[in-house]
Amino acid sequence: MVNPDEPADFVSQSADPAELAQFAQHARHWWDREGPFAPLHRINPARMDYIRNQAIQRLRLRGGLQPLAGLKALDIGCGGGLVAEPLARLGAETMGIDLVADSIIAAKHHAQGQDLPLTYRVASAEELAAAGEVFDLVTCLEVVEHVATPSAFLATVASLVRPGGVLVLSTLNRNLASLALGKIAAEYVLRWVPAGTHDWRKFLRPSELAAPVRASGMQVVDVTGLNLHPLYGWQARGPALVNYLMTAVKPGDV
Amino acid sequence: MSISKFPHHDVAVVGAGLAGLTLALALARSGMHIALIERQSPDQLAAVEVDGRTTALAASARVVLEDIGVWHRLEPYGGPILDIRVTDRASPLHIHFAHAAVGDDPMGHIVENHILRRELLAALAAEPTLTAYWQQSVTAFDGAGDGSGATATLTLDSGTIIQAPLVAAADGRGSALRRMAGIGVRASDYHETAIVCTAYHEHSHDGIAHERFLSGGPFAILPMLDNAAGQYRSSIVWTENRSLAEHLLTVPKPRFERELARRFGDFLGQVTVPGEVWSYPLSVVVAKRLTGPRLVLVGEAAHGMHPIAGQGFNVSMRDIVGLRDAVTGASLAGQDHGSPMVLSAYARKRWPDIWAMVAATDGLNRLFRTDLPPVALARRLGLASVNRLPLLKRQFQRHAMGMLPFGR
Numbered sequence: 001m002v003n004p005d006e007p008a009d010f011v012s013q014s015a016d017p018a019e020l021a022q023f024a025q026h027a028r029h030w031w032d033r034e035g036p037f038a039p040l041h042r043i044n045p046a047r048m049d050y051i052r053n054q055a056i057q058r059l060r061l062r063g064g065l066q067p068l069a070g071l072k073a074l075d076i077g078c079g080g081g082l083v084a085e086p087l088a089r090l091g092a093e094t095m096g097i098d099l100v101a102d103s104i105i106a107a108k109h110h111a112q113g114q115d116l117p118l119t120y121r122v123a124s125a126e127e128l129a130a131a132g133e134v135f136d137l138v139t140c141l142e143v144v145e146h147v148a149t150p151s152a153f154l155a156t157v158a159s160l161v162r163p164g165g166v167l168v169l170s171t172l173n174r175n176l177a178s179l180a181l182g183k184i185a186a187e188y189v190l191r192w193v194p195a196g197t198h199d200w201r202k203f204l205r206p207s208e209l210a211a212p213v214r215a216s217g218m219q220v221v222d223v224t225g226l227n228l229h230p231l232y233g234w235q236a237r238g239p240a241l242v243n244y245l246m247t248a249v250k251p252g253d254v
Numbered sequence: 255m256s257i258s259k260f261p262h263h264d265v266a267v268v269g270a271g272l273a274g275l276t277l278a279l280a281l282a283r284s285g286m287h288i289a290l291i292e293r294q295s296p297d298q299l300a301a302v303e304v305d306g307r308t309t310a311l312a313a314s315a316r317v318v319l320e321d322i323g324v325w326h327r328l329e330p331y332g333g334p335i336l337d338i339r340v341t342d343r344a345s346p347l348h349i350h351f352a353h354a355a356v357g358d359d360p361m362g363h364i365v366e367n368h369i370l371r372r373e374l375l376a377a378l379a380a381e382p383t384l385t386a387y388w389q390q391s392v393t394a395f396d397g398a399g400d401g402s403g404a405t406a407t408l409t410l411d412s413g414t415i416i417q418a419p420l421v422a423a424a425d426g427r428g429s430a431l432r433r434m435a436g437i438g439v440r441a442s443d444y445h446e447t448a449i450v451c452t453a454y455h456e457h458s459h460d461g462i463a464h465e466r467f468l469s470g471g472p473f474a475i476l477p478m479l480d481n482a483a484g485q486y487r488s489s490i491v492w493t494e495n496r497s498l499a500e501h502l503l504t505v506p507k508p509r510f511e512r513e514l515a516r517r518f519g520d521f522l523g524q525v526t527v528p529g530e531v532w533s534y535p536l537s538v539v540v541a542k543r544l545t546g547p548r549l550v551l552v553g554e555a556a557h558g559m560h561p562i563a564g565q566g567f568n569v570s571m572r573d574i575v576g577l578r579d580a581v582t583g584a585s586l587a588g589q590d591h592g593s594p595m596v597l598s599a600y601a602r603k604r605w606p607d608i609w610a611m612v613a614a615t616d617g618l619n620r621l622f623r624t625d626l627p628p629v630a631l632a633r634r635l636g637l638a639s640v641n642r643l644p645l646l647k648r649q650f651q652r653h654a655m656g657m658l659p660f661g662r
Contacts, residue, residue, distance in 0.1 A: 033595055041595065048587035065285045065585050086588025113404040114419075115262055 015124065020100055022239060023079070027102030030080020031110050034249065039192040040082055040142070043226055043234045047141060047245065048086045050224060050236035051168050054247045055137055058102040058166045058221065060254055066091030071136040074160060076125050077143035081107035081118075088116035092137060097123040125156045134162040141170040141245075145202045151212040158216035163252025168216060170226070170245040174203035179243040206240050210248075218248040263385065264291040264591070265581065266408055267640040268392055268431050270299055272425030274368065275374035275572040280322045280382040280578045286585070289416050290384060291408070293391045300372035306532040307450050308476060308489035309370060310335070312362045315571045327373040332363030333479040352423050360461070364476045364489055376435065379631035387414060395421065395434040397547030406592070420581065420592030425540050429555035430528055435546040445534040446471050447499035448561055449492040451531045452478065454594065456523025458486050466517070470494040473517050474561075490527075491561055492517065496535065503533055531641025536560060540612055545597040552577060557608050560615040569611045576604055631658035 008027055029035035052067060061067045068089030077156055078096030079110040088094040094117060098104050107120045125140075138161050147153045154169075161167050172178050183200040186192045210220045226243035229235050267278045270292035279292045298304060311319070311332065319325040338361060378384055394409040405417040423431035432439070452628060453475070464475040471493030478487045492514070494502065502513055507527065515525050541551050550623040553570040559657040584591040 045584070045587040045589055048589065061570065065582075085590075089483075089585070089590070153298075236646040 004182065015099055016146060016148040022194075023100045023146075026194065027080070027100055027106050030082065030106045036194050037082070039079070040079075043243065044082055044086070045232040046226060046236045047083070047170065048090075049131075050226075050245050051083075051087070051137075051139060054089040054092060054158070054168060054222060055166055058247065058249050058254070059136065068092035073139070074128070074133075074135040076138065076157060076160075077146075078120065079103045079112055079212070081120065083117065083139055083141055084118060084120070085111060085114075087139070088118040091117075093117045094119070095135075096120045097128065098218060099124055106216040109114070123140070125153065125160060127226060129156050129159045134165070135160055136162060136165045137168070138165070139168045141168070142172075142243075144169065144171045144204060145198060147202075148209075150202075150204060150214075154209070154212040155216045158213055158218050158250070161218070161248075161250045163250050164254045165250050165252070167213070167248045168245060169209060169213070169248070170243065171209060171241050172198065172203040172243055174200065174205050174208075175241075178203055183243050202227050206216060206244060206246065208216070209246055213246075213248045218250050220246060220248045222247040262405070262414065263287045263418045264408070264585070265289075265420045265422055266291065266416050267422045267424055267551075267557070268408070269423065269425035269429075270294070270371075270375075270386075271424060271426055271553065272370055272374070272381050272567060273555075273574065274422075275371060275378065276318075276322070276571065277422055277424055277552055277574045277577065278384060279324060279374060279378055279381065280318075280574055281581065282384045284578060284582045286383065286581070287385060288381075288384045289391055289418060290378070291387045291392060291410065291589070293389060293418070294497045295388050296375050296386075300368055300375060302366070302368040303530070305367045305371075306452070306530055307367045307491075307534075308364050308478065309367055309567045310362050310364055310476065312565075312568045313359055315568050316359075316363065316417060317569050318575055322377075324374060327377060327650060328365055328370065329363075330481060331369045331373075332365045333477045334360035334461050335362045335364065335463045335477060336360055336510050338463045338465065340467075342467045348517045364463075364478050366478070368490075385411075387416070389451070390414065392431060392434070395431055395549070397421075397435060404590075418592070419590060420597075421550060422577065423551045423555045425555055427537075427554045427558040429541075429551065432541060432551055432555055435549050437541050437546055437551070438542045438641050441537060441539045441540060444491050444538070444560065445496050446536045447496045448534045448536055449490070449494060449499055449502065449513075449529045449531060450534065451490050451492075452487050452529055453490050453518065453525050453527055454485050454487050455525050456519075459488055459522060460639050468517060470498065475518065478486070487520070488522075490514065490518075493536065493561075499533060503531060538612060538615075540608070544601040544608075547594075548592045550577060550597055550600065556604075565611050569608060572607055573604060576600060614624060 026036045030037055033041045035196050036172045040228045047070050055061060056063055067090055068087060073074050073087045073092035073094045075087060075096045081096050084094050086097030096107055101122045104120045104122045138157060140157050144150045158167060179200050183198055187195045187197055206223050213220055223240055223244060223246050224236050225238045225240040226234060226236050226245060227238045227241060265284040266289040267274050267283055268291045270290055278288050282288045316325060319328060361521050390410040390412045392408050396407040398406055405419050406421045408416045408421060423429050425431055459477040461477050463477055474491040476489040478489050480486055485553040502510060511527055514527065518525050538560060541556050544551050544556055552573040557569060557571065559566050577600060580596055581591040584596045
């Protein structure tokens with residue numbers, strides 16, 4: 001399904017019109033914690049913990065309440081800013097990009113008055129890459145499974161990381177567990193996300209996610225599952241059963 | 255993004271009582287930028303004339319104070335409680351808690367409130383991320399509508415405007431902020447008044463606290479540290495029917511001392527009260543909600559309870575730790591620490607403990623107030639049997655020491 005050698009189609013590689021329409025329909029609900037994106041709000045603290053810890057470890061940061069101060073961060077497919085806003089709060093000069101204009105409007109609206117080092121743009125990863133922009137930290141969470149040609153897209157994403165920088169990805173594994181839990185249970189039984197949110201055939205196994213990243217000259221340094229603990233809630237620890245996170249670093253001076 | 259024209263803080267703490275000072279210190283020590291707003295001046299806060307009470311710092315409170323680096327300042331002023339003796343009127347049956355039953359440390363320490371405040375203020379002065387707004391009151395609170403806005407706005411009577419993603423109301427039982435936020439209370443008046451004074455006595459108390467259940471209400475003798483002149487002293491919390499208490503407050507000192515001695519007994523020799531006598535009407539006040547839009551109630555603004563078991567401050571300490579952990583946990587993950595998600599999780603965790611302590615102190619007080627013969631008999635047998643059941647007693651004791659907060 002994933003072919004790292006697939007030629008990059010400049011327009012369609014990250015823009016799947018049907019997928020974008022699906023998100024546009026719900027854009028104004030990004031920050032409604034009880035709305036269609038409620039599951040993202042629930043897993044978000046665990047995702048952010050993971051990003052924070054990986055950034056501190058890989059970039060040899062000092063920790064504290066603003067460990068990312070002085071860094072440039074990019075969140076690709078930022079939606080309403082559920083990841084970009086926390087990155088800015090952790091101190092990074094952050095840019096969030098998304099192809100859905102309504103999502104960028106929602107993100108800008110939510111950031112108003114917060115005094116965060118945060119900018120949002122309706123832009124594709126390809127546009128930024130073409131402009132030669134690079135970042136210390138690039139995040140791209142729950143996006144790849146919505147993209148038409150993941151391998152080309154991931155190559156572009158990797159090119160946005162400066163040498164020595166860090167890339168954090170997340171997606172859903174493609175196995176029977178994720179078909180049962182990530183697709184059928186989440187969309188039709190528990191109704192955590194709107195039906196039709198995901199196409200299970202587009203989910204990626206960790207090896208499939210890692211291959212194009214490695215092909216772009218990055219080292220995959222961590223794969224961690226995002227799992228629901230019966231007592232402590234969502235946690236970034238354990239095996240990549242359904243949702244999982246991956247960290248890659250680009251060789252170079254930290 | 256636009257730069258706001260008002261000073262921006264991570265948390266605005268309103269009220270510099272014991273809860274407010276401790277909360278501000280705990281948050282500042284975690285690296286957060288704190289605004290502390292207080293209508294009095296630091297000198298007024300630390301004056302002994304204003305507040306004659308003492309606070310029983312349970313072992314669990316000590317752990318928190320150690321954690322925020324202030325215990326070493328307080329320890330020299332803390333009278334250790336080595337033993338607690340609980341008796342019911344003149345009944346010979348009693349319950350006796352010795353600290354050796356649960357470990358080597360004292361069960362708690364008695365510290366004068368004005369000293370607690372003085373030392374907390376001194377510790378706060380060294381915090382670079384704290385800005386204090388002394389002698390200013392909040393005249394308006396705007397929680398950004400339903401809390402969906404990014405910051406709450408406080409307007410002070412000085413005209414200063416302060417913005418923060420979270421406001422902590424630590425302004426006491428009669429919390430003005432709670433009222434401004436439209437949060438109601440469940441309240442009940444005990445029709446009792448606590449008479450508080452420092453009693454000097456001829457013999458050492460040996461670190462023993464006494465809790466006596468008299469017909470007027472509980473009468474506590476709390477072992478204070480000897481004063482600078484080496485005199486033995488205990489803090490008295492004497493609960494009495496309100497009309498009798500008001501009368502006792504007007505009688506000449508020798509008469510007051512005689513009334514005190516009748517209840518205190520002569521086991522420590524002659525008892526005198528050279529200093530001031532304070533009084534506090536007793537009531538229970540519990541806020542209907544712990545949080546509002548970008549607002550959280552802590553300490554007595556959330557729960558004022560009967561002082562019967564000396565638990566009020568210990569419950570407040572658990573508010574403070576819970577809030578500190580919720581707020582720093584959210585901040586470490588880059589989350590909005592004043593968001594409804596963080597606040598509702600905090601409230602869910604705190605309610606069981608708060609209600610358990612309110613109910614326990616209320617229930618204890620009602621139980622020991624009655625003279626109805628069957629209840630009185632059951633009560634005495636109960637005390638005696640608790641005393642004979644070491645396991646149950648240890649369990650009680652751990653609760654009183656704050657080692658087993660309810661609902662954790």
